[in-house]
Amino acid sequence: MSSRPVRTRFAPSPTGLLHIGGVRTALFSWAHARKHGGTFVLRIEDTDLERSTPESVAAILDGMHWVGLDYDEGPFYQMQRMARYKTVIGQMLDSGHAYYCYCSREELDAMRAEAEARGEKPRYDRRWRPEEGKTLPAVPADVQPVVRFRTPIDGAVTWDDAVKGRIEIGNVELDDLIIARPDGTPTYNFCVVVDDVDMQISHVIRGDDHVNNTPRQIHMYQALGAEVPVFAHLPMIHNDQGQKMSKRRDAVSVVDYDTQGYLPEALLNYLARLGWGHGDDEFFTLEQFVEWFDLKDVSPSPSRFDRDKLLWLNAQHIKAADPARLAERVAAFLADKGVATADGPQLADVCALLKDRSQTLVEMADQAEYFYRPLNPTAEVVEKHLQPEDEERLKLFAEGAAALPQWDAATLSAFIKDFVKQQGVKMPQVGMPLRAKVCGITNTPSVDAVLALIGRDEVLRRLAA
Structure with a gap:
C-alpha cells in the first residue's frame, strides 16, 4: 500500500448521464479518502469530442450533488490541460520513451490482415520504433505521424491489486500504444497517467473493465519517473438476469432513481453493499460506511442488482428521515x-x-x-362502503363531530369509539365508510390521525358533499 497522503479521484467521461456503476466507483473512492483523512478529486475526462456534451457534464455534476458525494478539488477538465499533455509528449520524445510513427492506414490494415492470416493477434509491427543498429524507413511526405509509447518488450508488468490480488501481464501482450493522434491530440491512457501524476493520486479505484489499461499505464508512470498508485479494480454490476447492466435495458442513471422517489442515502447504502459488506449489516448511514470501509473487504466477484432489496432499503431510510x-x-x-x-x-x-x-x-x-383534495372513490368502494345505511350513519357522525370541543387525534379517537358503541356496530363499519367518504380510498393510516390532519372544516365539508 502507498505511504503517500491518500488522494483518490472519480474521473467520468461526459458521454451520457451519471450511471449507478459510476456512482458506486465514486462512492468507494470518496469513502476511502474520507476514511483516511485524504482528498477526493473530481475530474471530467472530456477528450472524446464527438460524444462529450455540456449536458452530460451538467448531469454528472447534478448527480454528484444529489447523492451528496462532495469533492475536495475540481472539477478539472482534460480539455483545459492540452498544453500540459503536449509538453509531456515532447519530454517523452526527447527521452526516447516515445517516437513518431508514420504508418499509413493502409499499412496498418495490411499488418492486421497478415497477422490474422497467421492466426496471430493483430498488432503494430514496430517498424518505426528506433532501435540500436536499425535503419528506419524514409519519412513519407504525405503522412502526419502519430506518437507511440515505447513499451518494454521483455518481462512482465506485475501489480498487487487492492481488490483482485496479484496480477501479471507479459509485455509481449502489449503494443506500442499511440499516445498522440496525427492532429496532436493526446489519447485516453496517456492523459489519465499525466493527470494522476500531476494530481498526486495515490489510489486509483475504478471498474475492472480498466484492468487491461493498467499495465500500459504502469509503464508510463515509470517512464515519467512517478510513483505508481495503488490500483483497486471493482467488479461489474450485473442486472437480475446476470448480464452487465445496460443503459438500454436497465434503469442505470442516477436521475432515474431521483424521479422514481428514491432517497440518495438509500441508493448509496445499496450500492455500498454491491461487492462490499460489513458482517450482516444491511441498513446503515453514510457515516457508518466510511467508518467501516476497507478496500480489502471488496469482493472481486460481480454483484447482482436486486431492485426489491433497494426498494426495501429505501423504505427503511424513509422511516428514518426527517x-x-x-x-x-x-x-x-x-x-x-x-x-x-x-x-x-x-x-x-x-x-x-x-x-x-x-x-x-x-x-x-x-x-x-x-x-389536500378528496379523491373520487371507485365504484367498488362505493358498492362496499357507501351504501344508504353508511351515508345515514356518516351524517350522524358529522353532527357529533361538529360539536367536539377540540379537533385532535386523541379527541377524535375517543369520539369514534363512543360512536361505534352507540351505533351497535364494529369499528370497520364506521372507519371504512369514513375513509371512503373523506379520502376516496380505504387504505389509510389510523382514521383519527387522518381526520385530525385534514381539519374539522374540510372533513365536515367532505362528509356533507
Whole structure:
C-alpha cells in the first residue's frame, strides 16, 4: 500500500448521464479518502469530442450533488490541460520513451490482415520504433505521424491489486500504444497517467473493465519517473438476469432513481453493499460506511442488482428521515400531479404520518394527495362502503363531530369509539365508510390521525358533499 497522503479521484467521461456503476466507483473512492483523512478529486475526462456534451457534464455534476458525494478539488477538465499533455509528449520524445510513427492506414490494415492470416493477434509491427543498429524507413511526405509509447518488450508488468490480488501481464501482450493522434491530440491512457501524476493520486479505484489499461499505464508512470498508485479494480454490476447492466435495458442513471422517489442515502447504502459488506449489516448511514470501509473487504466477484432489496432499503431510510426533509421532495411530486399544499395541513406532518407506510417518495405523494383534495372513490368502494345505511350513519357522525370541543387525534379517537358503541356496530363499519367518504380510498393510516390532519372544516365539508 502507498505511504503517500491518500488522494483518490472519480474521473467520468461526459458521454451520457451519471450511471449507478459510476456512482458506486465514486462512492468507494470518496469513502476511502474520507476514511483516511485524504482528498477526493473530481475530474471530467472530456477528450472524446464527438460524444462529450455540456449536458452530460451538467448531469454528472447534478448527480454528484444529489447523492451528496462532495469533492475536495475540481472539477478539472482534460480539455483545459492540452498544453500540459503536449509538453509531456515532447519530454517523452526527447527521452526516447516515445517516437513518431508514420504508418499509413493502409499499412496498418495490411499488418492486421497478415497477422490474422497467421492466426496471430493483430498488432503494430514496430517498424518505426528506433532501435540500436536499425535503419528506419524514409519519412513519407504525405503522412502526419502519430506518437507511440515505447513499451518494454521483455518481462512482465506485475501489480498487487487492492481488490483482485496479484496480477501479471507479459509485455509481449502489449503494443506500442499511440499516445498522440496525427492532429496532436493526446489519447485516453496517456492523459489519465499525466493527470494522476500531476494530481498526486495515490489510489486509483475504478471498474475492472480498466484492468487491461493498467499495465500500459504502469509503464508510463515509470517512464515519467512517478510513483505508481495503488490500483483497486471493482467488479461489474450485473442486472437480475446476470448480464452487465445496460443503459438500454436497465434503469442505470442516477436521475432515474431521483424521479422514481428514491432517497440518495438509500441508493448509496445499496450500492455500498454491491461487492462490499460489513458482517450482516444491511441498513446503515453514510457515516457508518466510511467508518467501516476497507478496500480489502471488496469482493472481486460481480454483484447482482436486486431492485426489491433497494426498494426495501429505501423504505427503511424513509422511516428514518426527517419529515421536513421528506416534505421538500414530496412537494415537488405533488406539484407534478397538480396538487397545491398551501391551504391544507403542514406537509411535514403528513409525511410524518405516512413515512412508515411508503417505499418511495412517489408512493408517499400518491398517499398524501387526499389530504389536500378528496379523491373520487371507485365504484367498488362505493358498492362496499357507501351504501344508504353508511351515508345515514356518516351524517350522524358529522353532527357529533361538529360539536367536539377540540379537533385532535386523541379527541377524535375517543369520539369514534363512543360512536361505534352507540351505533351497535364494529369499528370497520364506521372507519371504512369514513375513509371512503373523506379520502376516496380505504387504505389509510389510523382514521383519527387522518381526520385530525385534514381539519374539522374540510372533513365536515367532505362528509356533507
